[in-house]
Structure formats: C-alpha cells, structure tokens
Amino acid sequence: MFNKNxxxxxxxxxxxxxxxxxxxxxxxKLKQQNKVQKIRIERKNLELQKYWLKELxxxxxxxxx
Amino acid sequence: MHNxxxxxxxADRKDKKARIDIxxxxxxxxxTKEDITDIDLSKDIKKLGLSGILSGNLKxxxxxxxxxxLNLNYDDLKYIRGIGSKGKKDILDYVHSLGYTIQNEPExxxxxxxxxxxxxxxxxxxxxxxxxxxxxxxxxYTMEELRRxxxxxxxxxxxxxxKKEILQQYLDNLESMQQKENxxxxxxxxxxxxxxxxIQKRIKTKQTLLNxxxxxxxxxxxxxxxxxxxxxxxxxxxxEKIVQQKQRxxxx
Numbered sequence: 001m002f003n004k005n006x007x008x009x010x011x012x013x014x015x016x017x018x019x020x021x022x023x024x025x026x027x028x029k030l031k032q033q034n035k036v037q038k039i040r041i042e043r044k045n046l047e048l049q050k051y052w053l054k055e056l057x058x059x060x061x062x063x064x065x
Numbered sequence: 066m067h068n069x070x071x072x073x074x075x076a077d078r079k080d081k082k083a084r085i086d087i088x089x090x091x092x093x094x095x096x097t098k099e100d101i102t103d104i105d106l107s108k109d110i111k112k113l114g115l116s117g118i119l120s121g122n123l124k125x126x127x128x129x130x131x132x133x134x135l136n137l138n139y140d141d142l143k144y145i146r147g148i149g150s151k152g153k154k155d156i157l158d159y160v161h162s163l164g165y166t167i168q169n170e171p172e173x174x175x176x177x178x179x180x181x182x183x184x185x186x187x188x189x190x191x192x193x194x195x196x197x198x199x200x201x202x203x204x205x206y207t208m209e210e211l212r213r214x215x216x217x218x219x220x221x222x223x224x225x226x227x228k229k230e231i232l233q234q235y236l237d238n239l240e241s242m243q244q245k246e247n248x249x250x251x252x253x254x255x256x257x258x259x260x261x262x263x264i265q266k267r268i269k270t271k272q273t274l275l276n277x278x279x280x281x282x283x284x285x286x287x288x289x290x291x292x293x294x295x296x297x298x299x300x301x302x303x304x305e306k307i308v309q310q311k312q313r314x315x316x317x
Binding site for chain 2: 009033040
C-alpha cells in the first residue's frame, strides 16, 4: 500500500545525505586552504625573523625566503 | 412571516420518484420554530445564492423555499435527482452558514476530509473500488459505519448481488484480514522507526559537521588577518631595503 510517510522519510534521508556530502567536501576544501595558508604564514614569519636578526647583527645576510 | 403549514405544497408531480415527502408542520418542535422565525423561511430557493442547477433540482423535487430546505433530512438528499456529493456539500455549507444543520447529517461529508483525518477507509482493507464507491456515495466510509448500518446495502444504487457477495466475503474474512493488516502495520512501523532513527543519526552528523565548518571558517578568518599583518610588515621592510639599496648606489 502506498504510504506517504515512507516517501517523506526517503526524501528527508536523501536530502540529509546530500547536505552531509556537500558539507564534508567543503570542510576538506577549507582544511586544505587553511593548511596552505599556515605554511605561507610560517614562511613570512621566518622572513621577518631573518630581517630582525640581520638588523641586530646576529644573523647572516638578509635574503628573501 | 412564513406559514409553515404551507411548506411542500407545490411539489412537482412529474418527478414523483424524486419528490420528498415533507410534512413539516407537525415535526418541528417549538424550540426549532422559535429559532427559525428569525430567518425569512418563505425565501425562494432560487434566491438563496445556490447554483442555478442545484436550486433547479431542489425545486423540481418539491423544495421551493428556505424553510423546506432547512427541514430536509440528509438521507432525502440521496434521492433527489441531480444532486451529487458536490451538491450535498454546497447545501450543507449554505445551511451551516446560517447556523443550522440538516437532520441525520454525517459528521464528515467528504472522502477528502476523511483521508485528511487519517481514518481507515473501506478501500484500506483491500476492498475493490467498485464496491467501495457506491458505499462512499451512501455515506459509509469506514467498517464501523458499515457495522452500524448493515442493511444500508439494500438501498444503495448500483449495488447488485455480485458486489454484495464480494462485500460479504470481505466481512467474513475481516478478522483474518485485520490480523494480516496488523502484521503489515507492525512491519511498516518498525521500518519507519528504523528510518527515523537513521534520520536522527544523520541530523546529528550534520550538526557536528556544521560546527566543524564554523570552526574552520573562524580559523581561516584569523589566519587571513594574521597574514595581512605580516604582509604589511614585510612590505615595510622591503620598502626600507629598496631605499637602502638606492642610497648605496648614490654613495658609489
């Protein structure tokens, strides 16, 4: 027998699955972007440290990393 | 005001079968009489705002005034030619709008309303539509209503011996059918329960993911801000470096 509840549940489940899949994808993207950004920041920090070391006369020649 | 004893005097003789016997004066109790006197009972049926066809059919059946309409029995409506479920509904709606009800009026008047109320109809027992529809037309929608009026089948149009036999078979096998239905329902319910649990799990997962997404977004904003500050500092340093280089070149 046709049951509206079954169809409704099925639709809900499908919709939820789609939403979860989309969220997981977006989270992976964000994680990757954040990882790249962290590495970039680390490099820039190093560049800055080298500059200050050179200014204080401790480090070697200032060079861009 | 309206003279109640005159109600029904002009019945159309051409339509004798459809004519309703209305002997109103004696049947209305005193209370009803008092209530009804507030409305113009002598108002012509054609001037009530009902559709032309509907009022024409009523008039042909001998219902010529509002008073006669208000004193109809719901069962009488079945025997008026040309009045189907929609006509009945229109009449009931009109009567209800005046604040009255018709005698023997069913609690719910339409198939759709029953479905909306979630009632178990005859067709839900697997009964063929050819058997169900005449019963629905007669106002019998559920098994309980059928049990209450077991003899109603005799008076229904287009309900011949074959249909009666089918109906009888269904009634005889009702207990076993109900048991089967119960088993089916139990299975369906357990399936629905499982699906609901699954949905709840997914909702929780979604909520967790949403929280994680929000955290990552905040982290990204912080990192972007941090990078921007670093960029500013580096730009300043690089600018100084260029100025120093230019000064050295000049000294040389």
